[in-house]
Amino acid sequence: MAVNPSMANPALAREDTSLDLTLRPKTWKEYVGQEKVTKNLKVLLEAAKQRRESPEHLLFYGNSGLGKTTLAHVVANEIQAPLRVTSGPAIEKAGDLAAILTNLADNSVLFIDEIHRLSKPLEEYLYSALEDFKLHLILGKGPMARTMSLDLPRFTLIGATTRAALLSSPLRGRFGAVFQLSFYSEQDLEMILERSAFLLGVTTEPKAIAAIAKRSRLTPRVANRLLKRVRDFAQVEGDGIITEAIADKALEFLGIDDKGLETNDGRILETMIKKFDGGPVGLQALAAASSEEEGAILDLYEPYLMQLGFIERTPRGRMATKLAYQHLGIKYQKDQHILL
Secondary structure, three states: OOOOHHHHOHHHHHHHHHHHHHHOOOOOOOOOOOHHHHHHHHHHHHHHHHOOOOOOOEEEEOOOOOOHHHHHHHHHHHOOOOEEEEEHHHOOOHHHHHHHHHOOOOOEEEEEEOHHHOOHHHHHHHHHHHHOOEEEEEEOOHHHOEEEEEEOOOEEEEEEEOOHHHOOHHHHOOOOEEEEOOOOOHHHHHHHHHHHHHHHOOOEOHHHHHHHHHOOOOOHHHHHHHHHHHHHHHHHHOOOOEOHHHHHHHHHHOOOOOOOOOHHHHHHHHHHHHHHOOOOEOHHHHHHHHOOOHHHHHHHHHHHHHHHOOEEEEOOEEEEOHHHHHHHOOOOOOOOOOOO
């Protein structure tokens, strides 16, 4: 398995986190891509501003790294509201949720990342908080139990999830607007990389930017991560300038091919083809055979492989397509791909 250098080096991890905050857009002017989503958001926020109301609760869903957290920061900045950031796994009990909600400022924004990982009881506590801005808590147990109602300041909840289907229908229905974030185009990624290179103080060639964008899995987070690693390579192996030759050499060294596939992507495809004759294969069997977690296949690898057309999902399981065979240089002998 390829190891992200920042995972093995705490100091590098802290540097990456700091740089991510620096590179994150703060205004609509700086934000690139997702035109349909941003256009709708601008109308929604402007209408709320004219009515002098807090914007409706928002839900962003899509694959990791597409900018859900960034959009939450941009929204809060555009309406000049304080932003409180937390995540579903961090809220373990009702007391945690009560502490967060009661300490919000008026007309603030609460961002809950991975909101699908909230427990069902906590989701139910959110119902009245989102509709009536009241929190109903049950104190004690048995005959001595009593209900306490707390008034909450008006706020806007922004939820982010990679698994919208895991949210209960009652909670999902309490969001005033739901937006799906899609993969980016290579042209948008080039604009993002040019801005990031400027903020990092790195000199780049246009062809180098195009080479990095092509291998960025159509995802801004990946694009910025690769830019930082190529920058390190240019600093050590070159004169600090990211040229096309340096970018190609660095990306090859990192084990990233011309489609943006890494070692783990190739291993999953090879497992499907060599061990399961291209499929169909179930998720559990694929995870066991490739020594990869089911969640990682679902969230990290499969979406991009499907976007490339290398994997198709059928009622009988996942199948490797002819394009996958061609990419790996394996002879395709499955013209009998007929599903019963």
